[in-house]
Amino acid sequence: MPERSTVAALIDQIAAVLRQAGIDGARAEARLIVAAATGLDRGRQLSDPSHEVDPQAALALARRRAAREPMAYLVGRREFWGLEFLVGPGVLVPRPETETLIEVVLAELPDRNAPLRLLDLGTGTGCLLLTLLSLYANAVGIGIDRSAAALAYATRNRRAHGLEHRALLVQGDWLAAVTGPFDLVVANPPYIAPGEARDPETSHEPEAALIAGQDGLDAYRAIAGPASLALAPGGLAVFEIGAGQGSAVRALLERAGFREVAVVRDLASRPRAVTGKKE
Numbered sequence: 001m002p003e004r005s006t007v008a009a010l011i012d013q014i015a016a017v018l019r020q021a022g023i024d025g026a027r028a029e030a031r032l033i034v035a036a037a038t039g040l041d042r043g044r045q046l047s048d049p050s051h052e053v054d055p056q057a058a059l060a061l062a063r064r065r066a067a068r069e070p071m072a073y074l075v076g077r078r079e080f081w082g083l084e085f086l087v088g089p090g091v092l093v094p095r096p097e098t099e100t101l102i103e104v105v106l107a108e109l110p111d112r113n114a115p116l117r118l119l120d121l122g123t124g125t126g127c128l129l130l131t132l133l134s135l136y137a138n139a140v141g142i143g144i145d146r147s148a149a150a151l152a153y154a155t156r157n158r159r160a161h162g163l164e165h166r167a168l169l170v171q172g173d174w175l176a177a178v179t180g181p182f183d184l185v186v187a188n189p190p191y192i193a194p195g196e197a198r199d200p201e202t203s204h205e206p207e208a209a210l211i212a213g214q215d216g217l218d219a220y221r222a223i224a225g226p227a228s229l230a231l232a233p234g235g236l237a238v239f240e241i242g243a244g245q246g247s248a249v250r251a252l253l254e255r256a257g258f259r260e261v262a263v264v265r266d267l268a269s270r271p272r273a274v275t276g277k278k279e
Contacts, residue, residue, distance in 0.1 A: 003056075008049035010034055014062040021066035029071060033061045036075045068200040080127040083134065085157050087125055090149030092209040093201075094127040098188050100266040100273055101238050102131055105184065108236055108275070113138055114183075119230065120144070121174055121187035121223055124209065126154035128186050130161050142168045142178055147206065174223050180230035184238070187227075189219035191242035216242055220249050224256035231278040238275050246271040 005013070011030045018026035035041050037058035040051065061074045072078040072093045078085055080094040081102055087093055109116065116139040120129035123143030133139055145151050151169055158167050170177050190209055192198060193216035202210055212218040220239065227237050237258065241249050246263040253261045258276030266272035 003054075004052045005055040006049065007034065007038075007040060007045050007051045007053060010053060010055045010058055011045065013055070014058060017059075017062045017066050021068070023065065023068075029065065030062070032071060032075060033065060034058050037061055069204045070201045073204065078125075080125075081131045083127075083131055083161065085125045085127050085130075086153055086160065088153065089204065090147070090206060091153045092124045092150070092188075092205055094125055097266050097268075097270075097272055098128070098240055100264065101128060101186055101188065101240055102135070104238050104264055104273055104275055105132060105186065105236070106135065108238075109136075109184065112136055115139065116183045117141070117181065117232075119175075119178065119180070119182040119185045119227075121185065121227075122146075122189050122209065122219075123154050123169065124150050124188070126157045126167070126169070128188065129154075129167055130157055130163055132184075132186070133163050133166050134161060140166045140168075142170060144170045144172050144174065144177060146171065146173055147208065150206070150209070174219075175226040175230055178230065181232035182230055182235060183232055184236050185227045185231060186238045187219075187223060188240040189223065191216045191219065191240070191245060215248075216245065217248055217252070220245075220252050224252045224258075228253075228256045228258060228278055233278060235278045236275065237277075238273055240273050241271060243270065246274060249274045 014030035014033055015027040031042050038053045070093050072087045078087050078094050081099055116136050118139055118141030120143040123129050123145045126143050129141050129143040151171055154169050190212040192210045250261050253276040261276040263271050264273040
């Protein structure tokens with residue numbers, strides 16, 4: 001018979017592995033790993049710590065986490081704006097700071113019943129597009145991504161949120177596959193330069209979703225002009241940016257003809273997005 005372990009002992013063992021790897025919150029993460037591997041949620045773990053389980057699946061996940069694979073990949077999901085999105089290897093994990101883009105859109109476009117036409121460039125899991133469609137009941141949108149693997153997750157998330165009839169997903173290179181007009185263009189493009197300091201977890205995520213030329217600005221150069229052309233008069237663009245990129249991206253949007261270009265800070269007061277409007 002395979003070796004068995006109690007839930008309490010397994011949590012202790014996994015927490016020790018994670019601490020050795022230098023992972024903060026090791027015990028909380030150990031509980032998440034045990035839940036993902038055994039189906040026993042935190043409540044069951046606490047109420048029945050002597051329950052016996054096969055530890056092998058959980059220990060395999062722990063080894064992956066110790067190698068700094070994102071927790072979201074291990075559990076297969078990530079929350080964004082209160083919604084759950086399926087994730088896994090091959091797609092960028094949604095970040096809390098990206099919710100700043102949702103906040104900007106809600107502030108700039110307060111009419112939740114507006115029949116908006118949305119475009120999400122580099123849609124990944126679809127978290128931006130699908131969240132916005134859930135907030136704007138009469139909106140429709142297109143999500144574009146070059147990666148077939150990413151679009152597979154976006155397709156599953158579109159189905160999970162019941163948005164098949166309002167969200168079109170397209171494999172393509174930025175705006176090459178669409179013409180518009182759109183009322184809103186959003187993007188969380190790659191913006192890291194090679195050699196830039198990175199969280200170790202990003203080494204498990206697709207490079208194409210992270211790296212953008214020698215200065216991290218290639219994606220903005222590619223999309224600023226076409227986005228301006230694709231927007232309807234008065235349309236809004238909202239692009240996430242990396243550290244220290246506010247001035248450069250602002251200048252790119254201004255050269256592309258956008259007006260009222262502004263840099264927006266996130267809850268940590270870091271410049272997080274650049275916005276602009278079409279004349």
